[in-house]
Structures are given as C-alpha cells and as structure tokens.
Amino acid sequence: MKTPSRHLPFTMVVLALVLSVAVACGSQDPPAEPTSTATQTSSTAVSTPTSVTAPDPGNGTQPSGTVTIAVQTVGTRGGIPRDCPFCALNTSAGLQETMLLAERTNGDVTVQPGLAESWTVADDLSYTDMEIREGVSFHKGMGDLTAEDVVFTFNEMNPNVTSGAQHDTGGDLTPVLERTEVIDESTVRFHWIGFAAHYHLQWLSNYFEGIGIFSKRAWDEMGEEWMRENPVGTGPFELERYTQNEGIFLTAVSDHWRKTPFVAEVRYLEIPEPSNRRAMLESGQAQIAQIDLKDWSALFDDGFEKAAEEGPANDLGIVMGGNYWETHHPSTGDTLDRTIDTSLPWVGNPYENGDEFDENTPSMQRAKKVRMALGMTIDREGINDSIVEGLGLVSNLGSIGDNDPIFQANADRWTVPYDPGRAKELLEEAGYPDGFRAGFYTQPGIEAEVGDAVTAIWRNELNIDMAMDRQSYSAWRPQRINRTVNQLNFHSMWSAFPATWPGEWLISAVSAPTGFNSGMELPKATETLEAKQSTVDIEELEGLTVEFQDYINEWALYPGVVEAPQAAIYDPQAISEWTMYPMVNFALGGAKAPEFIRLAP
Amino acid sequence: MKRFIIRRLFTSILALVGVTVIVFSMSRMVGDPRILLLPQQGYGMNQQEWDAAASRLHLDRAIPVQYGYWIADILRGNLGMDLADRTPIAPKLTQKFGPTLTLSLSAWLLAIVVGVPLGVLSAVKRNSLLDYVARAIAIGGQSLPTFWVGILAILLFAVWLGWLPVGTMGEGFAIRNLILPTIILAWLPLAGYVRLVRSAMLDIMDSEYIKLARAKGVVEWTVIWKHGFRNAIIAPLTFAGLTLAGLISGSIAVETVFSWPGIARYAVEAVWNNNLPVLAIVTLLFTVAFVVANFLVDVLYAYLDPRIRLG
Numbered sequence: 002m003k004t005p006s007r008h009l010p011f012t013m014v015v016l017a018l019v020l021s022v023a024v025a026c027g028s029q030d031p032p033a034e035p036t037s038t039a040t041q042t043s044s045t046a047v048s049t050p051t052s053v054t055a056p057d058p059g060n061g062t063q064p065s066g067t068v069t070i071a072v073q074t075v076g077t078r079g080g081i082p083r084d085c086p087f088c089a090l091n092t093s094a095g096l097q098e099t100m101l102l103a104e105r106t107n108g109d110v111t112v113q114p115g116l117a118e119s120w121t122v123a124d125d126l127s128y129t130d131m132e133i134r135e136g137v138s139f140h141k142g143m144g145d146l147t148a149e150d151v152v153f154t155f156n157e158m159n160p161n162v163t164s165g166a167q168h169d170t171g172g173d174l175t176p177v178l179e180r181t182e183v184i185d186e187s188t189v190r191f192h193w194i195g196f197a198a199h200y201h202l203q204w205l206s207n208y209f210e211g212i213g214i215f216s217k218r219a220w221d222e223m224g225e226e227w228m229r230e231n232p233v234g235t236g237p238f239e240l241e242r243y244t245q246n247e248g249i250f251l252t253a254v255s256d257h258w259r260k261t262p263f264v265a266e267v268r269y270l271e272i273p274e275p276s277n278r279r280a281m282l283e284s285g286q287a288q289i290a291q292i293d294l295k296d297w298s299a300l301f302d303d304g305f306e307k308a309a310e311e312g313p314a315n316d317l318g319i320v321m322g323g324n325y326w327e328t329h330h331p332s333t334g335d336t337l338d339r340t341i342d343t344s345l346p347w348v349g350n351p352y353e354n355g356d357e358f359d360e361n362t363p364s365m366q367r368a369k370k371v372r373m374a375l376g377m378t379i380d381r382e383g384i385n386d387s388i389v390e391g392l393g394l395v396s397n398l399g400s401i402g403d404n405d406p407i408f409q410a411n412a413d414r415w416t417v418p419y420d421p422g423r424a425k426e427l428l429e430e431a432g433y434p435d436g437f438r439a440g441f442y443t444q445p446g447i448e449a450e451v452g453d454a455v456t457a458i459w460r461n462e463l464n465i466d467m468a469m470d471r472q473s474y475s476a477w478r479p480q481r482i483n484r485t486v487n488q489l490n491f492h493s494m495w496s497a498f499p500a501t502w503p504g505e506w507l508i509s510a511v512s513a514p515t516g517f518n519s520g521m522e523l524p525k526a527t528e529t530l531e532a533k534q535s536t537v538d539i540e541e542l543e544g545l546t547v548e549f550q551d552y553i554n555e556w557a558l559y560p561g562v563v564e565a566p567q568a569a570i571y572d573p574q575a576i577s578e579w580t581m582y583p584m585v586n587f588a589l590g591g592a593k594a595p596e597f598i599r600l601a602p
Numbered sequence: 603m604k605r606f607i608i609r610r611l612f613t614s615i616l617a618l619v620g621v622t623v624i625v626f627s628m629s630r631m632v633g634d635p636r637i638l639l640l641p642q643q644g645y646g647m648n649q650q651e652w653d654a655a656a657s658r659l660h661l662d663r664a665i666p667v668q669y670g671y672w673i674a675d676i677l678r679g680n681l682g683m684d685l686a687d688r689t690p691i692a693p694k695l696t697q698k699f700g701p702t703l704t705l706s707l708s709a710w711l712l713a714i715v716v717g718v719p720l721g722v723l724s725a726v727k728r729n730s731l732l733d734y735v736a737r738a739i740a741i742g743g744q745s746l747p748t749f750w751v752g753i754l755a756i757l758l759f760a761v762w763l764g765w766l767p768v769g770t771m772g773e774g775f776a777i778r779n780l781i782l783p784t785i786i787l788a789w790l791p792l793a794g795y796v797r798l799v800r801s802a803m804l805d806i807m808d809s810e811y812i813k814l815a816r817a818k819g820v821v822e823w824t825v826i827w828k829h830g831f832r833n834a835i836i837a838p839l840t841f842a843g844l845t846l847a848g849l850i851s852g853s854i855a856v857e858t859v860f861s862w863p864g865i866a867r868y869a870v871e872a873v874w875n876n877n878l879p880v881l882a883i884v885t886l887l888f889t890v891a892f893v894v895a896n897f898l899v900d901v902l903y904a905y906l907d908p909r910i911r912l913g
Contacts, residue, residue: 077686078687080687084688086686086687086688164650164651165651229687229689230689244863245686245687245694245863245868245871246698246863246867246871247770247863270770271861271863272768272769272770272861273858273861273867274753274769274858274861276753276756277753277756277768277769277859277860277861280756280760280768281768284760284761286760286767473873473874473875473876478876
C-alpha cells in the first residue's frame with residue numbers, strides 16, 4: 002500500500018537544512034533581511050521543477066471528450082475566501098490553484114513553483130516573500146493574477162485579519178499566519194507567527210488544504226453574492242455549473258499556463274448510494290468512481306484499477322474522550338471550564354489532590370489501566386484481514402502511522418500486543434472485574450464496521466458492553482466543539498502527515514473555545530506543539546515526536562486499530578492515463594487533478 | 603357548501619399554525635443554533651462574534667418573540683440560510699422543486715393511467731388471469747420496499763441489460779433517466795389505485811341499477827365505464843389528491859437511490875448535516891402540501907357527494 006506520508010521526513014530534512022543554512026549564513030541583526038532564495042533554479046529538492054509542474058500548455062491537440070466521475074458528495078460551492086466551507090474541493094477539481102504545487106519525486110514529496118515562481122525565507126523565519134508568476138489569467142475575463150489577489154485571498158480567509166472568517170483552513174492558520182502583505186506589484190509577503198519546516202508544503206501548496214487564489218477584481222466588480230455563486234480561479238478548468246446534490250460541471254481552459262487538460266469536460270456527479278456508484282462504473286456511465294473498500298477486490302478482478310495517488314489512509318485511532326486535562330488556555334491564559342467525569346472508566350482526573358497536575362491520583366492510575374486493557378484487546382491483524390480486506394495496515398498508536406519511519410524505529414516499544422489475558426488482569430486491578438457499559442461514537446461506513454468489530458472483541462473478552470452511537474457527525478460534532486465528549490470515538494488524519502508535523506493541536510486546548518478538538522486536552526500535547534513550532538531542526542523535531550509518542554503510548558491515550566486505504570477507482574479501458582499530484586485531502590472521492598486525465602482512443 | 607368550505611379552511615389554517623409551532627420548537631430543542639454555524643475545522647468564532655450571531659438570529663429575545671420573527675421572515679419570503687454554504691434557502695428550493703415535481707407528476711400520472719384501468723379490469727374479470735396479475739402487482743407494490751426494488755431495477759436494467767441509465771437526472775429533459783425512477787415511485791400508489799378501484803367496482807357492479815342496465819340490454823362497455831366506473835370514482839379521486847402530495851414529500855427513497863437532485867434529497871442531506879434551517883423549511887413545505895391537498899380533496903369530495911356537504 003502506498004502512503005503519501007512515507008518519505009516526507011526526508012523532504013523535511015532537506016527543507017530544514019536549507020532553512021538552517023539560511024539562518025546560519027544570514028545577518029543576526031533584526032529585522033532580518035532575506036538571504037536564502039529557494040527558486041526554481043535552486044539545486045534543492047524543494048524547488049526543482051519537473052515535467053508535471055513545468056508549463057505545458059500544449060497537448061498537441063485541443064481538449065476533447067467528457068469524463069464522468071461518480072462521487073459520494075460534491076460538497077458545497079466554493080464560496081468566497083472569508084466563507085468557504087470546503088475549499089480544498091476547488092483546488093482538487095482544478096478550478097483554483099495554489100501558490101506552490103506538491104510533487105512526488107523519487108518517493109519524496111517536494112514543493113514546486115505554482116502561482117509563485119520563486120520564494121525567499123527570512124533569516125529569522127518571520128516571513129516568506131513570494132514572486133507571482135506573470136501571465137496567469139483568471140476565468141470569466143477577470144484579468145491576470147496580481148499580488149493583490151493573493152493578499153486579498155489570504156487576508157480575507159485569515160481570522161487574524163478578518164474577524165469571523167470561516168474558511169475551512171483559515172482557523173488552522175490562526176496560530177501560524179499573522180497576515181499577508183503586498184510588497185510590490187508581483188511580490189507578496191507572508192508574515193508567520195510561528196514557522197515550522199513544513200508550512201510551505203502544508204499551507205501554500207495543494208498537498209493538504211492548499212488555499213486556492215480568488216480574484217479580487219471579481220469581488221470588487223461583481224460583489225459578494227455573485228462571487229458566492231461563481232467561484233473564479235486560475236485553474237485548468239472553469240466552472241460551468243454547480244448544483245448542490247447534483248454535480249459539478251467543468252469545462253477545460255484551452256490554453257492554460259500550466260496544463261491544458263486532455264478532456265474538454267469533467268462532470269463530477271453526486272451519487273450517494275455506494276452500490277450505484279459501482280453500478281455506474283461497471284455500466285460505463287462513469288469512468289471513475291468513489292468505491293467502498295469492500296468492493297475493491299471484485300472490481301480489480303474485473304480489470305478496474307486504483308488511481309495513481311491515494312488519499313490519506315483512514316487511520317482509525319480511538320480517542321479516549323473526556324480526558325480534558327488542561328486548565329488554562331495556552332495562548333490567552335483564560336481559565337477553561339471543563340468537566341472531568343471520572344465515572345467514565347477511561348477518564349482520569351489529575352487534579353484530585355489539588356491544583357497541580359498529578360499523574361498519580363487514584364483516578365489517573367485506574368483510568369490508565371482501563372485504557373491499556375482496551376488497547377491490548379484489539380485484534381488488529383484480524384480486523385485488517387476481515388473488515389479492510391487485507392488492503393490496509395494495522396495501527397498501534399492512533400497518533401502516528403505504523404509505516405512512519407519514526408514508528409518503525411521505535412516499533413519495539415510502541416507495538417501493542419494482543420493480550421486479552423493481561424487486559425483482564427488490568428481491568429480487575431482497576432476495579433472492573435465484571436466489565437462495564439459505556440458509549441462509542443462512530444460515523445457510518447468503514448468506521449462503523451471497524452467499531453463494531455472492536456467492541457465485539459471487548460464484549461467477548463472483557464465483558465465490556467459498548468452502546469454504539471450512530472448519529473450523523475454534524476449532529477454529534479458540537480460535543481467536540483464544546484469539549485463535552487464523554488464517549489470513545491475515532492479520529493483519523495494523523496498518518497496523512499509525517500509524525501514530525503505538529504498535529505498535537507488536535508488534542509490540545511489551543512483551539513479553544515470554539516475550534517475543533519478530538520475529545521481530549523493534554524498539557525503534553527500543547528507543550529510539544531509549542532516546542533515544534535519553535536524549531537526547524539529535524540533532529541529536534543524527531544526527538545520531540547518520540548517523546549510525545551512515548552507519552553501517548555505509556556498512558557494508552559490513543560490506541561490505533563487499522564489504516565484503511567482511500568482512492569478513486571477507474572476503468573482503464575476508458576482512461577489511458579491519469580497522473581496526479583500528491584494531495585492528502587480526500588475531496589471528490591480522491592478523483593483529483595482532472596487535467597491529467599486522458600481518455601482512451 | 604359555503605359553510606363547509608369556510609369550516610374546512612379554518613381547520614386547515616389551524617393545522618398550519620400548529621405545524622409551524624411544532625417545527626419551530628423542534629428546531630430549538632437541539633441546543634444553541636449558533637453551534638451549527640461553526641465550521642468543522644478551525645477556530646470558529648470569538649466571543650464578540652458569538653454574541654453578534656445571537657443578536658442576528660434574535661436568540662437574545664424570548665422564545666415566542668423568536669417564533670414571531672421566524673414566521674414573519676417566512677411570510678416575507680426570507681426562508682433563512684442554508685448552513686452548508688451559507689446561501690439563501692429560497693432559490694435552492696425553487697431549483698430543486700422542478701426535479702421533484704417532474705418525478706412526482708410522472709409517477710402520479712403513470713399510477714393513475716395504469717392503476718385505474720387495471721383496477722376496473724381486475725374487478726370486471728374477477729378471478730381471471732388478469733385479476734391475479736393485477737392483484738400480484740398490487741401486493742408487490744404495497745409490500746416491497748422502494749429502495750430495494752430500486753436497487754434491483756438498477757442492477758437489472760442498467761448494469762446487466764444496459765437499457766437505462768443507473769441514475770441522475772441527466773442533461774436537459776432526459777426521458778431515459780426518468781423511466782426507472784418514475785416506475786419505482788409509481789408502483790406504490792398504482793397498487794393503491796388497483797385495490798381501491800377494484801374494491802369499489804366490485805361493490806358497484808353488484809348493485810341493482812347495474813343489473814337493471816344489463817337487463818335493459820345496455821352494452822357491457824357502457825355498463826362498466828358509464829354506469830359502474832363513474833360511480834366508483836369518488837374514492838380513487840380522493841386518493842389521487844393525497845397521493846400527489848404524498849409523492850412530493852415521499853420520494854425520499856427514490857431520489858436517494860436514483861441520485862435525483864430534488865427536494866427530498868435536499869431534506870435527507872439536511873438531516874445528515876444537522877442543517878436545521880433547511881430541515882425546518884422543507885418539513886413546513888411538505889406539511890403545507892398535505893394540508894392544501896387535504897383541503898382541496900375535502901372540497902372536491904363534498905362537491906361530488908352531496909351527503910358530505912349536507913351532513
């Protein structure tokens with residue numbers, strides 16, 4: 002199984018070295034002047050252009066034909082930068098473009114020039130200057146790309162600049178990007194709050210939730226309401242029509258600066274029923290489809306194939322919901338109002354002996370044993386073989402992928418044995434010799450199937466009876482926002498990135514009061530997050546990661562189960578070629594970068 | 603007749619008001635509506651924005667006042683905001699009403715055109731092969747789950763035989779795309795027509811005046827369609843009004859299975875996404891459709907049968 006994150010740490014080493022050299026060679030006097038320039042002529046892996054990203058406006062022929070793609074949902078319309086509920090969709094569909102482009106070279110993921118032709122990082126890592134590519138046109142006659150468009154996009158979606166901005170990535174940028182500024186007609190400056198080695202790849206490229214650039218002219222001339230209905234970008238496809246619950250209909254830009262598409266029209270159709278998506282693929286009504294994992298093997302047997310790049314593996318780790326151990330907001334210092342419900346067997350209260358965090362309180366020690374018992378009563382291999390059809394990977398720690406090099410280097414410590422006998426002893430020691438009854442929330446689909454399998458083993462081996470909560474995620478999500486989760490639940494995404502990236506914010510109080518959180522607030526996560534954001538030294542980052550994962554493992558806070566692959570399936574008789582950028586969001590069922598789809602003759 | 607209509611109109615309005623109260627109350631039962639405005643990821647709102655949202659949504663007022671604002675907005679055509687993309691609901695409802703109406707009307711017409719004659723023939727040819735076939739169709743339509751039949755039909759006609767598309771509405775007015783969902787959606791009301799008409803016709807055809815007509819030598823065709831069917835039509839006619847309203851609101855399974863971009867799909871998505879403003883408006887719309895259909899059927903029924911308006 003291919004995994005996008007596998008070689009990223011090596012890329013980060015290179016990036017970190019570049020930045021370290023920049024720091025080492027640069028002036029020590031603030032304000033720092035830029036001294037390192039990573040351009041397309043640089044010899045580093047960070048910026049070397051390849052055939053994929055080099056401008057290639059001609060395919061030899063004009064775009065022709067139509068490709069139909071059946072996906073579970075086409076989400077919501079692109080919106081405006083201030084209010085874009087699922088903006089990764091715009092870049093995935095080829096409608097908008099990012100400043101940089103991600104590319105896999107010899108297994109590593111690197112950033113390449115995109116709408117930015119070159120860039121420079123300040124010696125003190127406080128900002129990045131980017132030179133805008135000339136001659137890039139917006140759709141619908143909205144003129145050429147300028148620095149104003151880039152600054153408009155980033156400032157409008159950044160809650161630090163625009164109060165109440167609700168771009169889906171904007172919130173994540175709050176502790177990262179202070180503001181963006183026009184330096185001159187073709188140069189923009191990104192002012193970082195805290196710069197981590199991977200931020201160009203994560204926030205400015207199409208790798209994760211890359212921010213597609215909107216047209217300021219469209220905003221100025223046509224107004225907000227028009228723009229909400231007509232997302233204007235610079236991508237190889239222009240929006241013809243978007244209809245909620247029906248589809249996205251795109252037409253090719255015939256002389257695009259980067260990649261003129263092979264196909265003239267792309268139709269993403271929303272087909273909610275999995276069996277119908279498969280039927281459309283098999284009957285030839287669609288050439289590409291988002292297919293349930295359980296159907297993959299049968300389709301492979303019939304000659305269908307998996308897209309070149311997978312989305313992020315659905316790494317199902319169990320969040321021990323309710324362990325809210327932080328008392329004050331890491332940034333503001335405000336007191337956090339949390340209920341630690343120690344009647345839940347897996348929840349401990351470190352403040353039973355006073356105001357100081359004490360990991361040796363009775364409930365902390367009792368809950369730790371319960372969590373360890375739960376973690377070691379998961380038959381990971383069996384679940385991978387039966388539920389995931391043997392196509393996935395077992396996952397020992399939910400907070401790091403098993404194929405991450407850091408995990409592999411520490412696998413002897415972090416591999417959780419399947420040992421129901423020892424688990425029973427631990428439960429007895431914790432005071433639950435007869436098991437207990439509690440709740441477990443899962444979303445429909447593979448999550449629910451894996452959840453059922455895990456809880457069945459717990460029921461059989463430990464007499465633990467889990468009531469499965471299957472309400473829709475949107476209905477359940479307020480518990481995460483309000484920090485009132487009192488159930489076990491799954492959270493995935495950690496294995497999409499190298500473990501050295503600061504994913505700890507997901508289980509830290511840093512996003513309080515109204516931001517996303519998995520269901521735990523751990524002081525150790527905040528401490529690690531802050532340390533990771535203050536260094537670009539790869540060894541230091543690796544050290545922090547190992548220390549954090551040791552902590553998670555010791556306290557059994559995030560047992561993993563399995564990583565299930567996600568990818569689009571296509572008919573090779575209808576599609577002769579389809580390369581793709583490495584993009585670890587799972588927008589549009591993994592059917593991304595349609596400009597590289599070539600229909601079979 | 604006039605008093606009858608006024609009485610029915612009054613009870614219909616009362617029902618509508620009751621429905622609005624129930625829908626509004628349910629939308630407030632799930633907690634603070636502002637939670638729904640927060641994005642799935644990111645840092646959400648600060649306290650100032652949180653308070654501003656309360657003021658904008660009138661959450662700082664008493665519940666009855668909030669209800670008043672809500673009703674006033676609806677009457678002004680302001681149906682609220684779709685939380686999925688934060689755009690007005692009204693234009694979307696207009697957009698999605700077309701596909702739903704197309705499908706519902708097609709199914710309604712098919713059910714009547716096929717179901718009514720089949721019911722008549724089933725009664726007239728009692729215990730014949732045709733009667734058995736008609737009864738089998740009726741039992742199947744009323745007992746087989748729509749979503750299951752829909753999936754089987756897709757497998758048979760789209761995947762194996764390749765005659766018809768799997769689903770979606772297609773581009774423009776694509777008749778081929780309409781065939782399968784129409785048949786599947788029509789089957790249940792068609793079964794109702796067959797049973798209702800058959801039963802009514804059996805009663806009528808056994809009556810004295812039919813025997814008299816036959817004794818007088820009136821041709822069988824006239825006996826059946828002029829004397830029998832015209833008197834048996836009242837119950838199916840009532841059923842037809844309610845069926846149309848039911849098809850508009852009850853096409854959820856068919857719209858989902860056939861990826862039909864109508865109002866029912868919109869409602870299903872709203873349920874999954876906790877999109878309460880949409881859900882409240884769609885529920886209200888469906889209820890209004892039923893209340894109006896009920897009222898019209900009552901009036902029609904009273905017009906056709908003097909015993910109703912005089913009773």
